[in-house]
Structures are given as structure tokens and as C-alpha cells.
Amino acid sequence: MKGIWWKALGIILVLYSIIAGLLGEVPRLVILNETIRVLYYHVPMWFSMVAMMTISLVFSIRALGEKRGADLRASEFAQTGFLLATLGLLTGMVWARFTWGNFWTNDPKLNGTAVTMLIYLAYFVLRNSVEDPAKKARLAAVYNIFAFVMMIVFIGILPRMTDSLHPGNGGNPGFNQYDLNSDMRPIFYAAVLGWILIGTWISSLRIRYKSLSNEEHS
Amino acid sequence: MKAIFRVVQLNFQLEWSERRSYFSILIYVLSTVYLSNLVFNEILSPESWNAFFWVIFLFAAVQAAYRSFYFEADQRFLLYYGWVKPEHLILGKIIYNFFYLLAVALFTSGFFGFLMGFPIASPGAFITVLTLASLGFSSILTLVAAISAKAGNNPALPAILSIPLLYPQILTLSKLSIRSLTGFSWEINAQLLIVLALLALVSLLLSFLLFPYLWRD
Numbered sequence: 273m274k275g276i277w278w279k280a281l282g283i284i285l286v287l288y289s290i291i292a293g294l295l296g297e298v299p300r301l302v303i304l305n306e307t308i309r310v311l312y313y314h315v316p317m318w319f320s321m322v323a324m325m326t327i328s329l330v331f332s333i334r335a336l337g338e339k340r341g342a343d344l345r346a347s348e349f350a351q352t353g354f355l356l357a358t359l360g361l362l363t364g365m366v367w368a369r370f371t372w373g374n375f376w377t378n379d380p381k382l383n384g385t386a387v388t389m390l391i392y393l394a395y396f397v398l399r400n401s402v403e404d405p406a407k408k409a410r411l412a413a414v415y416n417i418f419a420f421v422m423m424i425v426f427i428g429i430l431p432r433m434t435d436s437l438h439p440g441n442g443g444n445p446g447f448n449q450y451d452l453n454s455d456m457r458p459i460f461y462a463a464v465l466g467w468i469l470i471g472t473w474i475s476s477l478r479i480r481y482k483s484l485s486n487e488e489h490s
Numbered sequence: 491m492k493a494i495f496r497v498v499q500l501n502f503q504l505e506w507s508e509r510r511s512y513f514s515i516l517i518y519v520l521s522t523v524y525l526s527n528l529v530f531n532e533i534l535s536p537e538s539w540n541a542f543f544w545v546i547f548l549f550a551a552v553q554a555a556y557r558s559f560y561f562e563a564d565q566r567f568l569l570y571y572g573w574v575k576p577e578h579l580i581l582g583k584i585i586y587n588f589f590y591l592l593a594v595a596l597f598t599s600g601f602f603g604f605l606m607g608f609p610i611a612s613p614g615a616f617i618t619v620l621t622l623a624s625l626g627f628s629s630i631l632t633l634v635a636a637i638s639a640k641a642g643n644n645p646a647l648p649a650i651l652s653i654p655l656l657y658p659q660i661l662t663l664s665k666l667s668i669r670s671l672t673g674f675s676w677e678i679n680a681q682l683l684i685v686l687a688l689l690a691l692v693s694l695l696l697s698f699l700l701f702p703y704l705w706r707d
Contacts, residue, residue: 336703383661390654397650402641411637414700418633418655421696425658425689 279473285466289316289459297455303371310367311456312463317360318385320467322427324353324475325392329420332413343409344486345479346416347399352475354392356467361385381438384427391419493574497582501558515554519598522546527605536609536671539602544664547598547623548656549649551591555631556648558583559639580632580701584694587628595620615670615679619663622683626659626690633697636704659693662686 293312331346365375398415402408526542610616638647666682
């Protein structure tokens, strides 16, 4: 994407979600209370992580067609996705400490996250163990496509088949269509979009940096 | 079809000529099962039986399938190259590994049961779960073996790459198999069985579609 407008939009949306998220009205729910505001800071991490991983998948598919530079892009977007996943995990852990009483529980969604992060760590290990760039591009692309499908199965399909402690699942009070009221919805969507734009920005900076340093080496 | 069958046959002949790979898996299973018998010096609850069994089987399966492209990376590669299509090769390897893993699974459960007791309430359901597990495992592990062979046969790589990919299956499997240990109802568990079969099919399809890209060099 060219131009500065989308970077500015990303910053404005994230700033808006931080300020309005702390000052805005939220519904009073038992157990959740004021921690419901974590919706603006925790959940967008997962949305933008999935967005980054999807972009990474698209570049991996293009890398299979021997498109130049696609592999670097796939890897950098996956790394940004990993960073967002780490942030999502940390914000979730702080929230869980105050709502569930523990930093870590064996909730299906937490397991899904842990496995997703392990899968992408394996992807980075695979990338580092191959020297030849053309071979690296192909092996990493094949693994990334497999990884993405398993991630979707793990975070999208399996949790729906079991109960979760997460708000909105299995009789927990929380963020379903009744609770996510009209005050919260615009801030939440702004945060999601803002973080996706910021993530894209981080990735594009890293891609430019890496491709410049590759040019210098060769 | 004929070509796929030839690949399966050739694989079996080549592996049989070097029997030590079969024996190494055999000894691996024997020693780990015996180890868990020594550590757990008592009758296991069905839950721990289940957990131990799947962990042992998982590592045996990773070991067994790891060898499926071990030699192909250098010499045998050229032999196959002009002779067989990549689609046929991967299907042949997956079928071969499916039977291999099923044999390993049956042997592991047999020996495990011999030492630790057989708390299996519905053997039919348990064998169905083992069959579906072997199918899903062989699809993923064969492709991962191909990736790690191409990446230079680093011995740690197959386990690192395959275990996270196998998690969705293992979780579903262990949930199903604990029910087959304590009493199984086909109606209630039909949904989970379908999920498991679909997971195996998706892995099979992905391996089939992606392998040709690994193959050309």
C-alpha cells in the first residue's frame, strides 16, 4: 500500500480506541465489572494476528509459484503475527488473573493459542535450518500453508465443540450480541482495524529493512 | 493406481531388506512401555492409561515415519525421479506409513495392555480410533518427513515440526479414546469421529497438494 494515509489512520484508530476505551461507558456485568474494557486491548490482538497470518499465507502461496520476495514477506508477516499473539497472551493473562484468579487455565482457547504459537515457532526453526534461499522459500511455504490450516482448526473449530471459560461461551457472562452494546462496538471495531493497519506497517518496515540489507550483502 | 501400489511394495521391500528400522521401533516401544510400567508401579486409572498410551504412540509414530524419506534425500531420489509422479509417490508413502503406524499402534496397545492391564470397555471403538489416528498421523508425518529430509535430515526437526501440527488430532483422539476405555456410545461420539475423519482427510489432501512443490529441485 502506498502513501501515508493508512499509517495515519492506524495511529488515529488505535489512539481513539485507547482513550475512548478507558473513558467510555461500559455495561455493568457481574464478575467482569470494569475488566470488560480488556475487550478493546486483548481481543483485537487475536483479530489482527489472524489477519497477519492470513497475509502471510497468501504470500506463501505466491512463494510456491516462485514469486520473488514473496517468501520474505510471508516470514515477516508471520513474525508480526507472532508478536501480536504474544501481546494478546500477555493482556489475556493479566485479565485472567483478575477475573478467573489465575494467570493460566487449561481453557480450549488458551490451548489453541499456545499451540498456534508453537506451530509458528516451528516455522521459524524450519526457516533457520535451511541455507539455500530458493529451497528455504519452498519448504517454508509448504509448512506455512499446513500450519495455517491447523491453526484455523485449532482456534476456530475445536473450541466451538467444547465449553470455554471465555466470556460468551458456555453460560459465561460476556461479550455476545446482548452485551456488546452500541457504546462498545465502534471502539472495538476501531481497535481491530487500527491494529491490523499498525501490524501491516510494522511488517512493511521490516520487509524494507530486510530486503535492503539482503541487497547490501549480495 | 498401479504406480501407487508399486511404491508401497517397493517401500516395504527396501525397508524389509534393512530390518533394523523395524526392530528399532519395536525396541523403542518395548523400552518406553516398560519404563512407564516401572515408574507407575501400580494399576493405572483409565485417564493415565490413556495419556501414557498416546504419548508413547505419538513418539513411536514420529520415529517410524521419520525414516520414510531418509534415504530419498540423496541417492534414491534420482531413482524415483524419472520413474514415478510425485502425486503417486506421496500417496504410496502415506499408504505404506498408514499400515506401518497401524501395526505400531496395535503392537503398542497390545504390549501396553499386557503390562498395565486392559481397561478397554469397547475394543471396537478403540480400534476405530487407532485406525483414524494412523491415517491422520501418516498424512502429516509423511509430509513433515519429506520437509525435514529436504531441510537436511536434522534429527530434531521432525519432532519440532510435526508435534504442534498433530495437536488438534491428539486432543480429539485422546478424548475419544478415553470414552472407548470407559464405555462408548456411537451416537454421542459420532460428531467427534466425523471431526477426526475430516481432520485426517484435510491433512491427506494438503499433503497430496503440497508435496509436488517439495519434490522438484
